[in-house]
Amino acid sequence: MHNNSIIELSRAALQQNLEFLRATFGKKIIFSSVVKGNAYGHGISEFVTLAHECGISHFSAFDAEEARIIKQCVGSNATIMIMGFVADEDLEWAIENDIQFFVFEKTRLQKAVKSAKKLGHKARLHIEVETGMNRTGFNENELRWVTQILQNEKEHLIFSGLCTHYAGAESVANYYRVKSQIQAYEKAYNFFKDSGLVPQLRHTACSASSMMFPETRMDLVRIGIMQYGLWPSPEVFVNYMNAKRIKSDPLKRVILWKSQVMSVKKVNAGDFVGYGTSYMAGSKMEIAVIPIGYSHGYSRSLSNHGHVLINGQRCLVVGTVNMNMITVDVTAAGNVRKGDEVVLIGNQQEAAISIASFSDFSNQLNYELLTRIARTIPRNII
Numbered sequence: 049m050h051n052n053s054i055i056e057l058s059r060a061a062l063q064q065n066l067e068f069l070r071a072t073f074g075k076k077i078i079f080s081s082v083v084k085g086n087a088y089g090h091g092i093s094e095f096v097t098l099a100h101e102c103g104i105s106h107f108s109a110f111d112a113e114e115a116r117i118i119k120q121c122v123g124s125n126a127t128i129m130i131m132g133f134v135a136d137e138d139l140e141w142a143i144e145n146d147i148q149f150f151v152f153e154k155t156r157l158q159k160a161v162k163s164a165k166k167l168g169h170k171a172r173l174h175i176e177v178e179t180g181m182n183r184t185g186f187n188e189n190e191l192r193w194v195t196q197i198l199q200n201e202k203e204h205l206i207f208s209g210l211c212t213h214y215a216g217a218e219s220v221a222n223y224y225r226v227k228s229q230i231q232a233y234e235k236a237y238n239f240f241k242d243s244g245l246v247p248q249l250r251h252t253a254c255s256a257s258s259m260m261f262p263e264t265r266m267d268l269v270r271i272g273i274m275q276y277g278l279w280p281s282p283e284v285f286v287n288y289m290n291a292k293r294i295k296s297d298p299l300k301r302v303i304l305w306k307s308q309v310m311s312v313k314k315v316n317a318g319d320f321v322g323y324g325t326s327y328m329a330g331s332k333m334e335i336a337v338i339p340i341g342y343s344h345g346y347s348r349s350l351s352n353h354g355h356v357l358i359n360g361q362r363c364l365v366v367g368t369v370n371m372n373m374i375t376v377d378v379t380a381a382g383n384v385r386k387g388d389e390v391v392l393i394g395n396q397q398e399a400a401i402s403i404a405s406f407s408d409f410s411n412q413l414n415y416e417l418l419t420r421i422a423r424t425i426p427r428n429i430i
C-alpha cells in the first residue's frame with residue numbers, strides 16, 4: 049500500500065448502473081458480473097464485496113486465482129464461473145467448491161471427468177463452442193465426441209451451460225461476423241439438443257452484444273465494462289441513445305482515481321520539461337509534479353496527451369510519463385499548491401476526465417488502461 053494516490057468506488061454509481069442493466073435485460077435473465085483483470089482495475093475484492101451487497105449473486109472470472117478471491121469475498125452465497133484458464137493443479141479445487149468453468153478442449157474435458165470421479169463430486173461445465181472468433185471453443189467436428197462424453201459420464205458432470213464469445217460486437221464493422229456467429233451457436237445448440245443434451249443455461253453475451261444484438265442475451269449475460277459505468281465503444285453508446293431518444297447517459301462511472309500535487313515549479317520559455325526533448329515550454333509556465341507514473345498504471349502513451357484535473361481545470365501532461373511521476377501544465381489553473389487534489393479519472397467541480405479521454409478515443413484502450421491501474425493503490429468504497 050502507498051499513499052501516492054487513492055481510488056474510490058461509488059456505491060451509488062454501481063447501484064444506478066445495475067438498475068439500468070436489470071431494467072434493460074428483465075428479471076428472467078441472470079446477470080453475471082465480470083470481474084477479470086482485477087475487476088477492470090477497480091480492485092477485485094473491493095468490487096466483488098460491493099457488487100454482492102448490491103444484489104449480485106453470479107460472478108465471472110478469468111482464472112482460478114480470481115475465482116479464489118471471489119470465493120473469499122462471497123463464500124458460497126454466489127455462483128462463480130471461470131471463463132478462461134484453469135491450471136491442472138486448480139481443477140480439483142474448482143470441482144470440489146462447485147466453481148463452474150468453461151471447457152473448450154478435449155484434454156480439459158477428460159481431466160474434468162477424471163477429477164470428478166476421483167472426488168466423487170460432479171463437475172459443473174460450460175461447454176464453449178467455436179463460432180468464429182477462433183480463440184477458444186470446440187470446433188463443429190468435435191461436438192459429437194463432446195456429446196458422447198457428456199452422455200457417458202452423466203453421473204460425474206453437470207451440463208451447466210453452452211456458451212460462446214463474440215469477436216467485436218462493439219463495432220458495426222463486425223456486424224456480419226457476429227450475425228454468423230449467432231447462427232453457428234444456434235446450430236451447435238440444436239446439435240446438443242438433438243442428442244438429448246440440454247444445457248441448464250445458454251449464454252453468449254458480453255456488454256456490447258447484449259446492447260447491439262438483444263437475441264444474444266438468452267439465459268444469462270456476462271457483463272463487464274458497462275457495470276463499471278462505461279460503454280464498450282462510442283458506437284454502442286450512440287446507437288443506444290438514438291434508439292431510445294434520450295440525452296443523458298444512463299451509466300455512471302464507478303471509479304474515481306485521485307492523487308495530489310507533490311511540488312510546483314516555474315519554467316522559462318525554451319526550457320525542456322522532463323527527460324529528453326519531448327516537451328519544450330513555449331512561454332513562461334508553471335508545472336506541477338504528481339507522484340503517479342507508469343509503475344502505477346498511468347500509461348506512457350499519455351505522455352504529452354493525457355489530462356488531469358486540478359482546481360476544476362483540465363491540465364495537460366507535458367513531457368513523458370516517468371516511472372513514478374508526471375509533470376502537468378498548471379499555468380492556467382490558478383494558484384496551484386503542493387497538496388492540492390489531482391483527479392486522474394473522475395470528476396472535480398464541474399469538470400470530468402472520463403476514461404475515454406484519459407485514454408484515446410480508441411475502444412480497447414479503456415479496458416487496457418483500467419486494468420493496468422496498480423493493485424497496490426488503496427481502494428475505498430464511498
Ligand SMILES: *Cc1c(COP(=O)(O)O)cnc(C)c1O
Pocket residue numbers: 082084131213253254255256270271272273274280
Ligand atoms: C471479458 C468478457 C466478457 C465481458 O466483456 P465486456 O465487454 O466487458 O462486457 C464476457 N465474456 C467473456 C468470455 C469475456 O472474456
